[in-house]
Amino acid sequence: MRQLAAAHQLPAELRARLVLSVSLLAGQQTAAGRAVTLRTTYGSGPQEATTSLAVTLHCPGSPAPLALPDLPLPVQSVSRSTATWRIPLTDPAQQPGASIASRHSRGDHLAAAMEDDDAAEEELRAALARADAFEAEHRRLKHELAETNSGVLALYIQLEERDEQIRKAHGRILQELEDALRPQPIKVDGLELAVHYEPADTGAPTGGDLYDWFALPDGTVHITVVDALGHGITSTRSALNVTHAVRTLALEGHPLQSIVARTDEILMPLDRDLMATVLLARLNPSTGELQLANGSHPPALLVRTDHTCEYLEARGRGIGYPLPGSDGLHHARLNPGDLLLLYTDGLTESRRNPLEGEARLRASARRHLDKPIADIPGAIADDMLTVVLHPDDTLALTARITRPPRQHPPT
Template identity: 60%
Template sequence: MTASRPSARAATALSTMPALRQEARRLARICRLAPDTVARLVLTVSSLAASTLREGRSVTLGVDTGVAPPPAAGHAVLTLEGLNATGQPVPTDLPLPPAHTRPHSVTWHLPLPDRPGPFLPSPRAGSPTASDTDADADAYETELRAALARLDGLERQQQLLEDELSETNDGVLALYLQLEEREEQLRWAQGQTLLAMEDALRPAAVSVAGLELAVHYAPSDPAAPTGGDLYDWFQLPDGTVHITVVDALGHGIGSTKSALSVTHAVRTLALEGHPLESILARVDRQLSPIVPGLQATALLARLDPATGALTLASGSHPPALLLRAHDGTTAFLSARGRGVGYPLPGSEVLRHEVLAPGDLLVLYTDGLTESRRDPLEGEARLVAAARRHANLPLAEIPAAIAADMHTVVLHADDTLALALRRTPRPPHPRQTFAV
């Protein structure tokens, strides 16, 4: 409130509802209130004074623009006095709640416009007349129209905001669909890359008379192409088939690199003719200086397809499972030894067996049997799964076993299952000689 604004106090005794409403409108116009605020003020004073006026008493409505202490500075203080002391609190749901309440009066602080000159005109002479009823009705209609106009304006603003929001949402949805389509394209491209990487890591299939081979591999993370579980198979010059199964510590590309290092070193040493029992120790000596931190378990198998002679060398790896065809008996073929990167690495003893035609041998990594964190329970389930699927074509057996073993997975890990089976060798064609 400016210092030049004079203080003024005007109060009128009012005994009828039309007169009270008219005076409230007059004072509101003096304070230059917005039409919807005028309507709120009129409804509020009418509600508060209704019981007093019905009893034939009068109330006083006045305004003082010279109150300086906060929070009234720059405000007109409008007071309604003469209310009955009923002991009932002032309702909290009034259209224009007062700032202060006392037993016989209530007070509002109404913000004043910032304009110079006299603020309150001289009080109107005389008391409200009967014609005030018509004026009251006209004022009500005017206030109602103003309130409806403000409501319509707010509704139009709301509609504009909703339209803008709808356009924004449509734009966001279109962008989301574009991003989703782009992500799908990236997933497809990534999938193709992963397949190409898997094909690059997968050794060529071995075709040997009297022997079937099949493998199933699944990474712990479907988004990762490979892990630390890897295999290798190839035929040696003497006709025996060499199989390597490796489980390198870790996941992802780093563990794949470690597993590749081990399988390549094993292949090189095997083709050079080193004894099977010495290979893992030699691999450790070769790789430890150049692959720091490498740790990997490994299982090496040599099989003579002609005789069924099987030799196993293990380095801390889960034992192979043998399922006999003639009686359905099973055995885990364990062989003592420590893996690459472990203390005292190498094979301590070799395990020798003979596979008969139809016998099934399953080599695997611990991700197959430890999916429920209980290796012994996993081995029992592996035996049951191998027996259940032994009569399937060999190409289907590894994946079928893995599906059974992973019905419940409590600990996701890379999984490798490799199966081999001896088949009857075809007889050599009988030679005939011309006479």
């Protein structure tokens, strides 16, 4: 087979593949004691532009269809007992007029053996050259891949740095927006105030939970806590409308009990989909007197200096609810050191059990009662939100009287 390939001047690599393929397939048959024959023909089909050399291996004794191993040169056609390789011959010098004559003399056999050795050496050199070419190409590709990876890594680092810059800028914008929505801190003699807000969506600057506080001309402090239906910026707009309406009504001197219902009258014609719970507190720092009006909002929690707690219930219905308004006012009095906690339901309903949440809130408020006022709302929120099964916006606002209430003269 090698001499035949050499006679047709096949390239060394192609010759090696053909010799190995024929040898492997023929070896299966001869190992089983069956005879094989090899036939070569020349020709071209109607679809072929060049003459081809057809090498056919015939195995007449094969008991089953030929099993083709993974051959270096694939077979083009196969039947039960034959396998054929077709090799295009483009050079006329590759198409001799007659087949190679058999050599019978000893000298001819030695010459053929020498030709086989030379051919095998040539094939080995071709295989080594191909391997060297593959190795060189592999090294080149590795070098290019390393340069590409280095460039990609540098680009990735740049993108990470840019993303970090964008995240910081985005965070600053959100913080500025949140700060713009919050009322300015107020300083009132004898009163400490602090607040903690945590949105359900960390990507939103605020949600439907909002607060407002301001001092009235008579020296009392008004506090509003609103929980508008929904999350994100849309609910923020609703909550802002409520706090602005309440502030206007309070500054105009409307009675505290009437403000919830009056706010509903003002806003519902403008936004029929608005629904919000409201808790209004009016606190006199000089006397400790507290008044509460409620519109469907969770009750305020009062924690005394002796760690006793009570929820200050005031009934009513919120903005957008049927028959909105506070049914009455709840009156209480704060002593120095007592803590008043106003909050939204996200604080107590994170585990979907309001009663369990209210019990945990009492325990948390007692635990943090003696801390600086600025630390208390956040500490309570940390206690309450260790497990969040129902994410919601969360607001906690605390107030504390810091001096003895003014004594009223006897009447």
